[in-house]
Amino acid sequence: MSKDINILLLGQTGVGKTTFINSFANYLEHHSLEDAVTGEFQVLIPATFVYMDSLTFDEREINIGVPHDTEQTKAVGESCTKECRSFVFRINNRTLRLIDTPGLGDTQGLMRDEKNLADILACISQYEHLNGICILLKPNEDRLHILYRYCLKEILRHLHVDAKENIMFVFTNARATSYQPGRSAPVLRELLKNIQGDAQVAIPFSKENTFLLDNEAFRFLAIYKNGIEVRSEEKADYSRSWSYTIKEFQRLIERIIKCEKHRTSNTISLNEAQQLIRKxxxxxxxxxxxxxxxxxxxxxxxxxxxxxxxxxxxxxxxxxxxxIELSYPRTVCTNSKCTKVIVVNGCEQIDYATHCHTKCYLTGVDEDLIGDEKLKSCAAINKSSG
Ligand SMILES: Nc1nc2c(ncn2[C@@H]2O[C@H](COP(=O)(O)OP(=O)(O)O)[C@@H](O)[C@H]2O)c(=O)[nH]1
Ligand SMILES: [Mg+2]
Structure with missing residues (x-):
């Protein structure tokens, strides 16, 4: 029986997945922020961010770690994690693996999201099981559609419905809302209700699977280690953030360990089989x-x-x-007004007479699938009205 604890981190670009992993490394190593200040700074994933002095509003670029191919630290404002990477920690004879994923809702658009989604699924299938699927989000986020579409709907579509029990909601940047989920909570609840209506899957969202943290203490450490002095009142805030967050991390890991493992390899291949049967x-x-x-x-x-x-x-x-195959994909309309029934040698056949987009080279669309959501990006669809 595998002792590995595998935790997948999902969430929109910029929510703090990479910082979550870097912070975790420091929480394991140091007991308090004061210890961390004097101790060795742990940077597993290089990062660049802009620090603004709260009094003078002067900005400074902070660079930490040695850049790796998969992190492009130089392009500020671009999503950095280009592919999935996992980070392994040894805790009491057990292996804890945090799987960092590329951001969905990427600055590079929908096509990139599709590719990232495929990468994430390929990555999950390498592991026999997942213990936790952490969905990271920020409090007071009104627009959670990317999270809904990719993290909840798409990823779950590829996993067994039982995976819902392994889902944890992790709010980052939560100090500003006094560690409350804020306006994101009702929006999330509404999205989960939609999923329940569409897919008959009731994903729990309660105090037990919700965690509120702030990884600003890691940012502070990075600033401090870059030789910048921070006012003592601010330092006290970061210190409280550290203590609060470390408790939430502990609660998160304890909760994940108690969850039944979610076996991935079977469900993902099952999904491929389902697609083949449909085709x-x-x-x-x-x-x-x-x-x-x-x-x-x-x-x-x-x-x-x-x-x-x-x-x-x-x-x-x-x-x-x-x-006789067409030499290109075609988007057609299946509405009865747009189709004709033709009889060939006594056999009835549907003729899709209306060609919405005669040669449609949209990628990632399944053949012969009616109502594929990806068709929303087809040139035939009016982007503003949908
Ligand atoms: N204040 C604060 N900043 C954060 C927190 N988490 C991440 N950040 C910052 O938000 C930016 C994006 O974080 P990153 O970890 O790269 O996001 P990712 O795209 O999800 O991997 C970085 O500048 C981080 O320093 C947090 O909990 N609090
Ligand atoms: Mg990242």
Whole structure:
């Protein structure tokens, strides 16, 4: 039985996933902020941020760590984590793995999100199980649609519904709201209600699976280690943040350990099988109609020959389907007003007569799928009205 504790971190770019991991490394190493100030600063993932002096409003760029290929620290305002990376910590003979993911709702747009989503799924499937799926968000966030679309809906669609028990909501930047989920709570509740309506999955959102923390103490350490003096009142705030956050981290890990492991490898391959079955359903339907038609022809032929022994053997009639593939994908409308039923050799076929986008090279769209959400990005769709 594997002792590994695997925790996936998900959330919109800039919410603080990378800082969460860097902070965690410091919380493990030092008991208090005062210890951390004199001790060795832990930087697992390099980062760059801008610090503004609270009195003079002067800005300074703070760089920490040695840049790795997957973190582009130089481009301020760009999402940094380009691919999934996991960070392993040894705690009491157990291995705790935090899996950092590229930000969804990326500054580089929807296509990048699709790729990131595929990367995240590929990454999850490497691990036999997940113990926790942490969804990071900020308090007072009115717009949680990216989080909803990718973190909750898409990722969950690829996992077994039982994964809902492993979901933890982690609010970062929570000092400003006195460690309360703020306006994000009703928005999140509404989104979870939508999921329950659409997918019949009730994801819990309660005090037990909600954690409120602030990793500003890590930012303070980075500033301090860069030789910048911070006023003592501010330092006291950071120190309180540290103590509060470390308790929330502890509660989070304890909760995750108690959860049943969520086995990933099976569910992800199951999902691929489901997709294949869905894709095969139309050709299978057409083939069975064809077989049925040919059986009828054989029966008729048999009756004809039996009822009239004198009739000389006719040629047995058979139907076949010839598939002619388009050399490009096409977006069509399935509304009955836009389709025609055509009869070929007595077989009814749907002709998608309305070509919304004759040659549509939108990537990541499944063939033959009606109502694929990704089609919203097709050139045929009016972007403003949807
Ligand atoms: N004050 C404060 N800043 C944070 C917190 N978490 C992250 N940040 C800052 O927010 C920015 C984005 O964080 P990052 O960890 O790169 O986000 P990611 O895109 O989710 O990995 C950085 O400048 C962090 O220093 C937090 O809890 N409190
Ligand atoms: Mg990151």
């Amino acid at each position: 095969l359903s139309r050709p299978i339907g057409e083939i069975s109609t064809l077989i049925q038609k040919n059986i009828e022809l054989i029966e008729r032929h048999k009756r004809n020959t039996q009822s009239n022994n004198n009739v000389k053997q006719e040629v047995l009639e058979q139907f076949d389907i010839e598939l």
